[in-house]
Amino acid sequence: MSAPLVEVCDVNFAYDSRPILKGINMSFPKGKLVAIMGLSGCGKTTILRHIGGVLKPTKGYVKIDGKVVHELDQQGLYAMRRKMGMLFQFGALFTDMTVFDNVAFQMREHTDLPEEIIRDLVMMKLHAVGLYGTQDLMPGELSGGMARRVALARTIALDPMLIMYDEPFAGLDPISLTVVGELIRKLNDALGATSIVVTHDVQESLKIVDYVYFVSNGAIIAEGSADDIRASGEAFVKQFVHGEMDGPIPFHYPGNDFNTDLGVHA
């Protein structure tokens, strides 16, 4: 694999005394598309927030392009973030702006480009996600899949070196799911970027990713290529990949004994 753009080294994190991440080590090579998979609430998005510099680890560090993220001052952090793009779970489009203004947002904030060039760039980005012609619509007029694609156009507005996707497949119909999946792969390759996809959609993501980390309960329990994951004998991965009801993840929430609570004694 090529040199890593992002390194996550022994990252630990806790909310109050509740541990969320326990000694996470990950490496994201340049130009590759890597997925972080796991159940809801296992700490996947928390890892992304550490990479984005929103959270500070209680132990360990995240290094991007050789710089330790939590040691950067605000100016340094903002300079780093200008080279990143993040697609949020439901797009997080600015609802008071048109599609055009959403995509143009970063260009206007961070560059001195004239409006004519911004217009051309926005149209190119919208064309890249197949939504040329929607520039005058408001986010409320878009379907869930379209909103996600507009958000994707906004994410790549400044051609970032690192693109992070937080649950990009959540709540999409099968067609939109395939379209978004294909776009993530194509954009990564076309931009020569490094992409990190946080997801629990196994089938769609295994089709497009180069490498996968499986996270459970704040720790990595398996990793490998898509084929390694499909062939994995690890009980949790097997249950997760094949969507089995029985396995290490119990169907019932751990609580008091049901029969005892009902007053039925065996």
Add this chain to the structure above:
Amino acid sequence: MNIVGGLKGIGRRVVNAVWRTGYGARFFLMTLLYSGMSFRRFRLTMREIFFSGVMSLIIILVAGMFVGMVLGLQGYETLKRYGSESALGSLVALSLVRELGPVLAALLFASRAGSAMTAEIGLMKATEQIDAMELMAVNPIARVVAPRFWAGVISMPLLAALFSAMGVFGGYVVGVVNIGVDEGSFWSQMQASVDFQHDILNGVIKSLVFGLAVTAIALFEGYDAPPTAEGVSGATTRTVVESSLAILMLDFILTAFMFQGA
């Protein structure tokens, strides 16, 4: 055990209140610190002046008109007892410029524009728009909060002035046109008794302070709102309640300093 639990509960509330006050003060200072963009790119602030100021015009003008009309009716009834109907213009103008204009306009502004600001920022937070902005290396305090803050501070005195002007017109319609108070004495008494510095300027200062308090509360409540429907609804309610109390409390303090012994 219950006593210990009760004491713990009180302690937790006190700590939360102190923490929230500190967070609010820090938020306010950050807003001032990152205000540069609001003036460098005044278009952003103008847009917010439109939403919080211009869109509040109808309610302010209509309320001002009715308050002035009521003042005209009530003032005439009281002044007639002392044979001073001709002082109606002074009574209406002084009541509005010194007190009712700034206070009532601020109360209306808090319920119309303040609550809207809280709900908008609370929902932006709930839908991750604030996080998205932060991750795009755009400071949300500078881009979202500060323009709204200055828009509120600029709009409030203008709205209060329009409220007072409309109120004077309402008083004129009822007192002069409807009841028949002499038009000349209505305007001349008003001109003679209203002092620019003592009355009008103090009224403007009051409305500036109210504007600052209302927008600071509204923006903080929105920014601090839990990102849920219940959280945003609670924050909006708190904005209206806290702003109204702050306006009335500040009005007393300012009045005591401005008009004591006058």
